[in-house]
Each structure stands twice: as C-alpha cells, then as structure tokens.
Amino acid sequence: MSTRVLDLHPAPADLEAVVCQGLARRPRQLPAWLLYDSEGSRLFELICQQPEYSLTRSEMALLEQQAAAMAAAVGHSPAVVVEFGAGNARKVGPLLEALRPGAYAALDISATALRQACAVLQQEHPQVPVLGVCCDYSNLPALPHDPLLRQEPRLGFYPGSSLGNFTPEEATALLAQMARLLGPGSQLLIGIDQPKPTARLEAAYNDAAGISAAFARNLLVRLNQDLQGDFDPAAFRYEAHWQAKNSRIAMALVSQRDQLVTLAGRSWHFGAGEALITEYSVKYSPTAFAALAAASGWRLAHSWSDPEGDLSLHLLAQADSHPTPSAHQP
Ligand SMILES: C[S@@+](CC[C@H](N)C(=O)[O-])C[C@H]1O[C@@H](n2cnc3c(N)ncnc32)[C@H](O)[C@@H]1O
Numbered sequence: 001m002s003t004r005v006l007d008l009h010p011a012p013a014d015l016e017a018v019v020c021q022g023l024a025r026r027p028r029q030l031p032a033w034l035l036y037d038s039e040g041s042r043l044f045e046l047i048c049q050q051p052e053y054s055l056t057r058s059e060m061a062l063l064e065q066q067a068a069a070m071a072a073a074v075g076h077s078p079a080v081v082v083e084f085g086a087g088n089a090r091k092v093g094p095l096l097e098a099l100r101p102g103a104y105a106a107l108d109i110s111a112t113a114l115r116q117a118c119a120v121l122q123q124e125h126p127q128v129p130v131l132g133v134c135c136d137y138s139n140l141p142a143l144p145h146d147p148l149l150r151q152e153p154r155l156g157f158y159p160g161s162s163l164g165n166f167t168p169e170e171a172t173a174l175l176a177q178m179a180r181l182l183g184p185g186s187q188l189l190i191g192i193d194q195p196k197p198t199a200r201l202e203a204a205y206n207d208a209a210g211i212s213a214a215f216a217r218n219l220l221v222r223l224n225q226d227l228q229g230d231f232d233p234a235a236f237r238y239e240a241h242w243q244a245k246n247s248r249i250a251m252a253l254v255s256q257r258d259q260l261v262t263l264a265g266r267s268w269h270f271g272a273g274e275a276l277i278t279e280y281s282v283k284y285s286p287t288a289f290a291a292l293a294a295a296s297g298w299r300l301a302h303s304w305s306d307p308e309g310d311l312s313l314h315l316l317a318q319a320d321s322h323p324t325p326s327a328h329q330p
Pocket of ligand 1: 032033036041044056084085086087088089091107108109110135136137138139159160161162
C-alpha cells in the first residue's frame with residue numbers, strides 16, 4: 001500500500017519572515033522546527049542513540065510495556081490517531097497494535113524524513129491506512145480536508161516531550177489548539193520529561209560525541225542554503241544550560257567573535273558572546289504539567305511513569321468528555 005503525504009510546509013517567504021523576526025528579537029531566538037531539515041532529522045536520530053540522551057529509550061520502553069493499559073484507558077478504537085512531530089514514527093507502533101485505529105496521520109515539518117517514516121510504518125502496519133502531513137503543527141488552523149482525517153473520535157499522540165520547546169504560555173495555547181484540531185470527544189496522549197539533576201540534563205543536551213552541537217550548527221547551514229546566507233558555523237560555540245528559574249534547558253549558538261552575517265538580503269551583527277537561542281526544553285513535574293493541561297482545557301485522565309521517574313505519558317481528555325471502557329475492542 002502506498003502512502004500519501006500532503007505538503008503544507010511553510011512557503012519560502014513565510015520561512016524568511018519567521019527567521020527575520022527571530023533574529024530581530026533580543027535575545028535572538030528561532031523556532032525549534034527550523035532545526036529539522038533532512039540533515040537535522042538525521043542528526044536527531046543520532047542524538048537519540050547517545051548514551052547521555054535516555055529520553056527516547058525510556059519513553060519507547062514505557063510505550064511497549066503499557067500500550068495495552070493505555071488502550072484500555074482510551075476506552076475505544078479511535079477513528080484516527082494523529083501524531084504531532086512524528087519524526088521516525090517508531091514510538092507509535094505499540095499503540096497501533098493495541099488500539100487498532102481506523103487510520104494514522106503523521107504531522108511533521110521535515111518532508112524527506114516524514115515520507116520515509118510513513119513508508120516504513122505502512123509496511124509494518126499494512127492494516128492501518130497511513131497519511132503524512134508536512135506542516136508546522138504549531139501554526140495549523142485546522143486539520144487538512146482529507147477523508148482519512150474526517151473521521152472521529154481522534155486520538156492525538158505527542159511524544160518526545162516536544163511540548164518543552166514552547167514557553168509555558170505558548171504550550172498552553174498549543175494544547176488548547178490541539179483540542180480544537182482533534183475535535184469533540186478527542187483525547188491526547190502526551191510524553192513529558194521531568195526535571196532532573198543539572199549535570200544529567202546538561203549532558204543529555206550536550207553529548208560528549210558532539211552530535212547535539214552538530215545538530216544546532218546545522219541550523220546555520222540550513223539557513224545559508226534556504227535564505228542565501230553566509231553564516232560560518234565554526235564561528236559559533238554550542239552551549240546547553242539549565243535555567244532553574246524557568247525549569248528549562250536553553251540551547252544556544254554563541255558568537256565567538258564580533259561578526260557581520262548576511263542572510264535574506266540583510267546584514268546581521270553578532271557581538272562577541274552574543275547568543276542565538278536554537279531551542280528550549282522546558283521540564284514539567286507531573287503536578288506542574290497537570291496545571292498546564294487544566295489551563296488548556298484538558299482533563300488529566302491517566303498517567304504512566306517509567307520506573308526511574310524520569311518521564312511520564314499522560315492521557316488527556318476533552319474536559320467535558322468521559323472515556324467509555326466498555327467500547328474498547330482489543
Ligand atoms: C524532538 S523530535 C521528536 C520525534 C519523535 N516524536 C520522538 O518522540 O522521538 C521532534 C520532531 O517534531 C518535528 N517538529 C518539530 N517542530 C515541529 C513543528 N512546529 N511542526 C511540525 N513538526 C515539528 C521535527 O521534525 C521532529 O521530527
């Protein structure tokens with residue numbers, strides 16, 4: 001069975017506007033989705049294999065162990081599972097087996113990686129029709145008009161603690177928008193990473209092999225290609241620091257010297273030591289996340305944690321809906 005991928009990637013002019021806006025901010029900051037071109041997606045796969053970065057292994061193990069319990073908590077076979085930022089879409093496998101949904105849709109900004117992930121997933125789960133949607137899910141007013149996505153009820157799946165890329169205010173708005181996208185009676189299964197000792201967190205986002213640094217520097221390479229730039233990636237040092245006040249890791253490229261960069265037909269001055277924030281990763285305790293979910297209009301229905309207490313998967317339901325355990329067909 002072949003898979004379809006709908007292309008709703010931001011147009012080049014929109015990408016330019018987003019980048020110019022981000023570079024004009026103080027501190028300079030670009031949205032995390034810009035990290036993911038095809039090379040960025042390849043480097044992220046390598047990050048997941050680094051010994052310091054345990055999130056992917058722990059979350060995958062939790063999904064494998066608890067998929068049946070998660071399906072029971074969802075209470076029915078969803079018409080469609082919609083995954084936000086699917087990446088290689090490896091994590092959804094156990095859920096597709098346990099839930100047997102009518103269809104699966106992977107949303108991701110990284111077109112080449114998305115096409116590949118959908119093809120592999122379709123081969124492994126031939127019984128589930130798979131649709132890819134290349135888009136920025138943080139700026140998606142509605143799900144695309146496609147017969148596969150029209151069915152309800154929908155289950156959202158948002159693993160990888162990617163919500164942490166957004167500030168708590170942005171995250172609240174995003175979760176509320178996901179509720180609107182998924183529609184009445186929908187649920188959302190979301191993975192959330194928790195605060196940990198500083199040394200462990202900083203090592204996870206700045207691995208000894210230098211893959212996290214290469215991943216961040218690839219952003220400059222990507223900007224050079226897409227917006228006719230002349231960034232010298234070697235002139236920027238990568239840093240990842242825990243900011244306790246905001247409960248987040250801040251990842252940044254720091255200018256090594258005073259320099260002038262041309263990008264999108266404009267000159268940009270970077271002072272020595274000036275930071276360009278490439279990504280945040282906000283960490284939420286289960287209590288803090290429950291408050292965030294409630295502020296977004298979701299009801300926390302169930303939570304599962306890994307044995308080490310490093311991360312949790314939370315099942316959220318629309319505040320006015322109730323699970324229907326009797327309707328579940330294993
Ligand atoms: C941290 S990776 C997580 C991948 C996978 N979900 C996992 O848990 O291993 C983030 C993924 O989301 C995608 N992504 C990031 N921001 C996005 C956005 N705003 N819209 C769509 N996709 C996005 C990236 O391309 C990447 O595949």
